[in-house]
Amino acid sequence: MLYRTEGIVLKSIEYGDADKIVTIYTKNHGKIQAIAKGVRKTKSKFGSSLEILTYAIFLIYKGKNIDIISQTEILESFFAASKEIAKFAFGSNCVEVVNKITEEGEVNLGLFFLLKEVLHYLKETKDPKLLTLSFKWQTLVILGYKPSFDRCCMCNSKIEDQKEMFFSINEGGVICNKCSSKDKRNYIQVSLYFIKLGRKLLITPLSIISKATIPDVRMRELEKLTDLFLAYYSDKSFKTDGFLKSL
């Protein structure tokens, strides 16, 4: 059986003497792995369509053990590694996140379009780090881990904005003064700026975020919280998957 799908290359590794095994995040089939045979023996467009960060149409044979890529047509090649090293690194980071948090064969149109969008706007943004961090928060929202920036995660009361606030990674959001006064050890002190920024990042299109910048000190705070939040929830989803499979 032959199938045709749009997809973005997440990972590409050499296999044997001339082949490549490629991980693709596809629009209609979710994440897939497929082999391209003999591709490293010829210098062709076929070869470059299998580089990471390439958005292409793939024509694929359903194989017994692994699917086989028969033809490709490049729609957009996001970055040439040699030319734009910094942006290439941010783009690679985005596809790495998608590769890590998705399971093979699970279709998610929202995430597919978000990935396509972030790679597209990384090309023109002045602040690739802000765009990449925003992509990570929006990815978590799409996967069902929406952080709360308005209501306390412990008692659900509406948060009053204050200069210093507390955030809990494992509760998934902001903690009110009353609750945080009971036990501060588990909470991270954050600025009001971070809370307000968080509210905006969850709902603002990447096309608009791509035109924004934030001060360095705020970026450091945002980066720290993003890394902690993403690490906690990607880890959690793996554990849940393992648990579900063991049933």
Ligand SMILES: [Zn+2]
């Ligand atoms: Zn509370």
